[in-house]
Amino acid sequence: xxxxxxxxxxxxxxxxxxxxxxxxxxxxxxxxxxxxxxxxxxxxxxxxxxxxxxxxxxxxxxxxxxxxxxxxxxxxxxxxxxxxxxxxxxxxxxxxxxxxxxxxxxxxxxxxxxxxxxxxxxxxxxxxxxxx
Numbered sequence: 001x002x003x004x005x006x007x008x009x010x011x012x013x014x015x016x017x018x019x020x021x022x023x024x025x026x027x028x029x030x031x032x033x034x035x036x037x038x039x040x041x042x043x044x045x046x047x048x049x050x051x052x053x054x055x056x057x058x059x060x061x062x063x064x065x066x067x068x069x070x071x072x073x074x075x076x077x078x079x080x081x082x083x084x085x086x087x088x089x090x091x092x093x094x095x096x097x098x099x100x101x102x103x104x105x106x107x108x109x110x111x112x113x114x115x116x117x118x119x120x121x122x123x124x125x126x127x128x129x130x131x132x
Contacts, residue, residue: 001020002088003018003020004088005017005019006083007083008076008078008079010072010075010079010109011068011072011109012068012072013075013076014066014067014068015063015064015073015076015077015079016063017063017077017080017081019060019061019084019085019088021058021059022058022060023057023060024056024057024060025061026045027062027063028065028077030062033045040074041070041071042074044074045074045078045081047078047105048081048082048085048098048105051105052094055085055089056085059089063080063081078105079107079108082098082105083106
C-alpha cells in the first residue's frame, strides 16, 4: 500500500496530510470535508480537489491542522492536500495545473507578522514627538 505524508504552512498554522489508496474520502481533523462547519474555509480546502478532478476518487486524505486561525488553517490544509496529490500520483500535468491556478497551492506562504519595535505600540505605530 502506497502512503504519502506532506505538510503545508500558512502564518502559524501547520497542516500534515497523509494520502493513501482509497475511495476519495478527505477528512480535516477527523471531520469529513463535506460537512466541515464553515463555508469559506471549506471552499478553500476543496480547490485542489476540484482541479485534480477524477484522480481524487483513487485516494483517501487525512489532514491534521493545528495553530493559527481558521483561514490560516484552511490555506495550510489546502497546500498539504495539493502536495499530497502531486506526490501520490507523480503527475506533471497536475502539478502544472496547480501552479497555473495558484502558486500557493504547492508553495508555502512565507509571510509573517512584523515584530513589535521599541518606541511604539506595534510594528509600525510610533509615539508622536513634539518639537516645541
